[in-house]
Amino acid sequence: MRIGELAARTGVSTRLLRYYEQQGLIASEREANGYRDYPESAIERVSQVRGLIEAGIPTGVIYDMLPCLANTSSPTAPVIMQDVADTLAERRAQLDQRIGCLTRNRDAITAYLARATVTN
Incomplete structure (x- = not known):
C-alpha cells in the first residue's frame, strides 16, 4: 500500500x-x-x-x-544497556499507574451507567 x-x-x-x-x-x-x-x-x-x-x-x-x-x-534474550533497562522500567511503572487510573475511571462510568435512568 x-x-x-x-x-x-x-x-x-x-x-x-x-x-x-x-x-x-x-x-x-x-x-x-x-x-x-x-x-x-x-x-x-x-x-x-x-x-x-x-x-x-x-x-x-x-x-x-x-x-x-x-x-x-x-x-x-536481547542484551540492553542498564540505562535503557532503567528507562523502560520507569516507563512501565508510569504505564501501570495510567492503567490503574483508566481502570478506576472505567469502573466509575460503568457503575454510573448501571445506576442511571436513561431518557430521550
Whole structure:
C-alpha cells in the first residue's frame, strides 16, 4: 500500500510515517516510480510504534526493541544497556499507574451507567 493509504488506515500523518522509516522503525519497498510501497504488516507496526511513543519511549529505544516487537517468542534474550533497562522500567511503572487510573475511571462510568435512568 502507498504511504497515503497507510496514513489513512493508521491515523498517522505521512510526515510521521516518513520519519519512522528514516529512523528504521518501519520499512517500505520502492516502486519503479519512487513511490513507497508498504506491506500490510506495516499497519500493526505503526500501531506498536505509536503506542510506545505515546508511552514516552524514545525512538532509539523502540528501534532496539524491534526484534522483540516482531517476534515475542524468540528464544534468545536481547542484551540492553542498564540505562535503557532503567528507562523502560520507569516507563512501565508510569504505564501501570495510567492503567490503574483508566481502570478506576472505567469502573466509575460503568457503575454510573448501571445506576442511571436513561431518557430521550
